[in-house]
Amino acid sequence: MKNTIYYLASCDTCRKIIKSLPKDANLEYHDIRQNPLTEEDLNTMVSLAGSYEALFSRRAQLYKERGLKNQVLTEEDIKTLLLEHYTFLSRPVFIIDGKIYIGNSQKVxxxxxSVLS
Incomplete structure (x- = not known):
């Protein structure tokens, strides 16, 4: 499995994070707008993360627009949303040496x- 970053090229936060990575980081870059997540991509992420919920962004504009915060979302609902639109993925997602790192918190x-250095 290649070390991969799933990100959004138009996202300032993702661009800032990518600039902060070591120059020799051997990553495959996967822009989720240009190249939407496949079910296979998502299955790989879920197998490492443990749930669809762990990959889901509740900050997405569509989350608010669709009133999803007022609904109880099942894992199946979340899977459907993640496959339907890139905005629902908590970004960026790194898969490095079989381990997943989700989101843009300073800790992550x-x-x-440190893993890439």
């Missing part, structure tokens, strides 16, 4: 940088 980014 520091872990990724």
């Amino acid at each position: 980014i520091n872990e990724v940088i």
